[in-house]
Amino acid sequence: DAVQVGQPLVPNATVRTEILRQGKGKKVLIFKKKRRKNYRRKQGHRQMFTALQIHEIIV
Known part of the structure; x- marks a missing residue:
């Protein structure tokens, strides 16, 4: 539950x-x-433009 900040990406994260x-x-x-x-x-x-709905963020 910790906050992760990427520069510019968080490693091994998928959306x-x-x-x-x-x-x-x-x-x-x-x-x-x-x-x-x-x-x-x-x-x-x-x-x-493209409108997206985010279902899940996996870190």
Whole structure:
């Protein structure tokens, strides 16, 4: 029941997970503008993600 800290991994540790869903996150808008120059650019980005459910951590 002691706390173990890894740098960056804990040796001989495994994690049992289940993939719940995969998809794209919310859209983030990027807007660039230069004043008095009529320069405007708008771009969107949606980051891919994977939602996991952790069932068990074995150390």
